[in-house]
Amino acid sequence: MHQKSELENFPYPFQEDVYRYSNNSIPLEQPNSIEITSRYLDEIELKRELITQYPKRCYQSLPHSLKGQWEIVELVIDHLLNLYPNWFHLEKNKGNWTFQNKLLQEKHTFRFGDETSIPCEPLDFIGRHVQEDLIYMKKRDGDLFLDAGQLCFPANWSLAFDLGMSFKEIHKPIPGFKEEGLDSRILQFLLNLEAGMPWWRKNWSLMAGGRLDTSLETFDIWGKDRRTVTKENAGQLVHLRVEVQKLFRLPRTDGVLFTIHTHLLSLEKLASNLAWAKQFYHILEELPPHIVDYKGLSLFKEQVIKYLEDRME
Numbered sequence: 001m002h003q004k005s006e007l008e009n010f011p012y013p014f015q016e017d018v019y020r021y022s023n024n025s026i027p028l029e030q031p032n033s034i035e036i037t038s039r040y041l042d043e044i045e046l047k048r049e050l051i052t053q054y055p056k057r058c059y060q061s062l063p064h065s066l067k068g069q070w071e072i073v074e075l076v077i078d079h080l081l082n083l084y085p086n087w088f089h090l091e092k093n094k095g096n097w098t099f100q101n102k103l104l105q106e107k108h109t110f111r112f113g114d115e116t117s118i119p120c121e122p123l124d125f126i127g128r129h130v131q132e133d134l135i136y137m138k139k140r141d142g143d144l145f146l147d148a149g150q151l152c153f154p155a156n157w158s159l160a161f162d163l164g165m166s167f168k169e170i171h172k173p174i175p176g177f178k179e180e181g182l183d184s185r186i187l188q189f190l191l192n193l194e195a196g197m198p199w200w201r202k203n204w205s206l207m208a209g210g211r212l213d214t215s216l217e218t219f220d221i222w223g224k225d226r227r228t229v230t231k232e233n234a235g236q237l238v239h240l241r242v243e244v245q246k247l248f249r250l251p252r253t254d255g256v257l258f259t260i261h262t263h264l265l266s267l268e269k270l271a272s273n274l275a276w277a278k279q280f281y282h283i284l285e286e287l288p289p290h291i292v293d294y295k296g297l298s299l300f301k302e303q304v305i306k307y308l309e310d311r312m313e
Contacts, residue, residue: 235268
């Protein structure tokens with residue numbers, strides 16, 4: 001698997017020296033809902049372990065979501081075949097599909113549209129073959145509702161808690177999101193997504209520790225690491241966490257597929273790029289208190305700033 005270096009491949013999220021919440025979505029020129037990186041085998045193994053150990057935390061669905069789930073299976077397999085033809089293969093024999101994943105050395109035959117022919121629900125099935133978390137939101141009554149999801153690598157939220165909620169209910173905890181009218185504007189943007197014209201955006205947070213699984217349910221395990229950050233250990237302990245989120249309108253079921261690919265980069269590696277270190281330093285220095293609090297940076301922001309100061313000198 002030929003891949004760029006970790007630094008070259010990292011989806012650095014900032015363009016300016018200040019950061020505010022916004023709808024920073026831009027058109028996705030190549031319709032690829034997924035990306036295979038050099039971490040593929042490790043992350044698929046971790047995903048499957050988490051699903052086995054914590055099935056309700058990692059997978060949730062409402063019964064009426066099955067048609068949308070199958071539409072997602074078709075979309076994701078299509079993208080895997082187009083982008084990675086050496087690694088994925090599909091044979092169709094009337095209604096029977098045989099899907100082959102050569103990276104995992106697996107072959108699955110099922111009847112498309114018949115969930116009794118696969119070992120788990122369709123969204124859960126295809127999610128076990130990609131690094132991304134997959135969220136399905138359905139359009140109803142002029143709103144979007146979270147109807148199904150496979151979520152193994154959440155950034156401090158709970159799929160089980162949010163299942164069935166509307167877009168605005170899910171985003172209510174974000175400070176300023178409603179007050180600044182962002183919730184209505186972004187909801188309208190999502191409702192107006194057109195099939196065949198996907199969008200993407202980057203979302204960031206700063207984590208103490210290098211875990212991909214930072215679910216709300218495990219906060220007692222990883223949350224305490226925030227208190228252990230010092231200027232001396234920040235380089236290795238603290239990671240910039242970036243989610244590459246892609247948005248696809250599903251024409252048959254009138255829903256939206258969100259794919260979320262999480263990338264982690266240690267502060268030490270980030271700071272090896274001096275331009276990034278300087279810019280991130282300015283962003284943290286200027287970041288408003290309500291964003292600092294919501295992103296969970298209050299306990300270790302100053303230590304990170306001091307670490308970056310030292311590196312810039």
